[in-house]
Amino acid sequence: MLYDLRHSDLRVRWLVTLLLATLGTSYLFGAWMVALYAGFSPRKVAETYGPVGEAVMSMQMPPDTTVVTERPVSMAEMGEEMHHVDRDLLVQDTHVHMPMYAVIAAALSVITLGLTLPRWGGLAIITVLFAAPWLDFAGMWLTKLASPRFAIVTLAGGWAMALGYTIVAVIATYQMWWRKS
Amino acid sequence: MKTLLLGAVTAALLHITPTVVLVKRQDAVNRLLPGADQFAAREVHVSSADSRRVHDAVGWEPPDGMVTFYVGKRQDQVTGALMFMRVDCQHGPLELAVGFGPQGTIRGVEVTKATVEMKPWVLEALRAGLTDAYRGLALDKAPAGAEKVKPRVGAMPVYMAELVDKGVMHAAAAYRLFYK
Numbered sequence: 001m002l003y004d005l006r007h008s009d010l011r012v013r014w015l016v017t018l019l020l021a022t023l024g025t026s027y028l029f030g031a032w033m034v035a036l037y038a039g040f041s042p043r044k045v046a047e048t049y050g051p052v053g054e055a056v057m058s059m060q061m062p063p064d065t066t067v068v069t070e071r072p073v074s075m076a077e078m079g080e081e082m083h084h085v086d087r088d089l090l091v092q093d094t095h096v097h098m099p100m101y102a103v104i105a106a107a108l109s110v111i112t113l114g115l116t117l118p119r120w121g122g123l124a125i126i127t128v129l130f131a132a133p134w135l136d137f138a139g140m141w142l143t144k145l146a147s148p149r150f151a152i153v154t155l156a157g158g159w160a161m162a163l164g165y166t167i168v169a170v171i172a173t174y175q176m177w178w179r180k181s
Numbered sequence: 182m183k184t185l186l187l188g189a190v191t192a193a194l195l196h197i198t199p200t201v202v203l204v205k206r207q208d209a210v211n212r213l214l215p216g217a218d219q220f221a222a223r224e225v226h227v228s229s230a231d232s233r234r235v236h237d238a239v240g241w242e243p244p245d246g247m248v249t250f251y252v253g254k255r256q257d258q259v260t261g262a263l264m265f266m267r268v269d270c271q272h273g274p275l276e277l278a279v280g281f282g283p284q285g286t287i288r289g290v291e292v293t294k295a296t297v298e299m300k301p302w303v304l305e306a307l308r309a310g311l312t313d314a315y316r317g318l319a320l321d322k323a324p325a326g327a328e329k330v331k332p333r334v335g336a337m338p339v340y341m342a343e344l345v346d347k348g349v350m351h352a353a354a355a356y357r358l359f360y361k
Contacts, residue, residue, distance in 0.1 A: 066359065067226040070252070078220060078251050079207035086244035088269055 005114035006175045013176045016111055020169045023104060027165055034158065045155060046148030049085050049140045090144060094137050101133035108168045115171050125167055132160035200273065200294050203303065206265070209291040210251065213263045213280025217253025223262070224249050225359045239354040241347075248355050261288055262360060268348040272299050275344055279315075279352035281360070287318040290349055299341060306330050306338040306345070315349055320357045324349040 005016065034040065038048040085093065109126045117125070139154030204212075214220070225248040227235075236242045244267070253260045263280040273296035280288040290312045295303045306326075314326040326349070327342035334342075 063226050063228050066228045066231045068223060068359075068361065069226075070221050070223045073220050073222045073251065075207055075210060075220065077222075078210050079205065084245075088244060089267075089274065092269060092274075 002113045004116070005111070005172060006116060006179065008114065008176075016114075016172060016176065019107060020111070020172060023108070023165060024169060027162065031162075040155065040158075042149075042151040042155060045139075045151035046143055047084075049090065049143040049151065049154070050148040085140070085144075087144060090140055094141075098133060098137065101136075102130075105129040105133065105164075108165065111168055111172050115168075115175055117171070125164065128160055128164040129168070132157050132164055135160060199297055201297055201300055202294055203300065204278070204291045204293045206278065206293055209278035209293050210253075210263065212291060213278055213289050214251070214253030214261050216255050217260045219254040219257075221252045221254070222249055223252055223360070227359065231358065235354050235358055238358070239350050241351040241354070243355065248359050250356070250360055259283055262356070264352050264355065265293070266348045266352045266355075268344045268351075270340075270344055272296060275299065275303070275341070275348065277345060277348045277352070279349055279356075281356050285320060285356075287315050287320070287349065287353065290315045290345065292345060295341075302335075302337040302341045305334050306342045309333040309338070311342050311345060318349075318353075320353045324353070 005013065038045055108129050112122050112125045112129070115122070134157070135153055136157030139150050139152070139157055142150035142153060210217075210220075225243075227243050227246045227248060229246075232242045232246060248264065250262045250264050252262045261280055261282050263278055266277045266279055268275045268277065274294070275292060276294035278291040278293050280290070282288040292303055292307065292312075309330040311326045311330050314329040315324055318324060324346040326346050327339055330342050331339050
């Protein structure tokens with residue numbers, strides 16, 4: 001153990017607690033945002049990140065000649081925006097989110113280093129913390145470039161992120177404020 | 182720890198601010214397709230060759246090979262069409278609604294979305310009459326909204342106007358090449 005959160009100064013424990021609370025709140029809003037814009041099922045994720053939504057899941061390659069289809073729509077349908085992330089937006093999303101995810105994973109990893117855990121336990125948690133964003137974005141890119149079936153990888157990344165945070169938050173809170181010896 | 186904090190601050194500064202709606206899509210439809218009481222979505226799945234053609238023309242390709250025009254009709258007569266066009270920049274995305282009249286000229290442009298950071302710049306450009314510059318513009322003419330507002334606004338609103346010009350140019354090219 002590089003340092004011991006259980007016996008650290010009150011200010012350090014307070015800092016870690018507030019950091020975990022803030023990250024937890026942002027994760028809750030993150031989950032809400034995912035529900036609004038992407039969904040929690042592989043099908044919804046594939047529609048969001050796949051070629052152009054479900055309509056063309058069977059038409060991933062560009063057609064040989066340009067194809068035009070027309071269907072009636074209501075005013076409400078035009079107003080409704082189907083949130084679709086195309087390649088350019090995904091480039092932008094990856095660029096702005098990956099550094100932030102890395103910083104969050106690093107912060108949670110630093111907290112993990114102060115927990116009383118077996119070495120393999122710490123390694124496993126740190127791996128999960130960093131694997132989650134990789135899985136998240138790898139899933140998005142593979143869904144776009146390879147097959148909508150890879151949407152499951154993005155979902156796995158999202159759940160891994162939640163799992164990693166929950167493990168660190170629960171163990172850290174318990175060890176800092178309850179299990180002092 | 183110092184590196185970590187520096188990294189966090191850098192990441193926070195790089196983060197794009199959330200998107201805000203400036204004009205609801207339905208209001209944009211009402212303004213750009215006035216009088217229409219029936220609507221159709223014309224979805225164009227663009228071939229690689231046509232994608233290259235539009236790229237050669239204006240340096241833009243339809244995202245994921247798809248363009249959607251919303252066609253407005255009244256008593257089965259086409260009154261116009263519009264498309265929603267996204268323009269990306271390092272401050273985030275802008276969304277425009279670009280309307281076309283039945284004669285094939287631009288009827289009007291609405292900026293429907295921007296990010297929190299970009300909103301004041303966009304509003305300043307709009308107040309300076311940015312979208313007036315596009316009304317009645319022929320499809321083969323280069324949009325010059327930024328030139329129009331330049332003497333009256335600051336650098337960032339001019340930059341926003343340049344982005345709107347770019348979006349209008351892309352939409353006009355898509356209409357010219359794919360709306361049949």
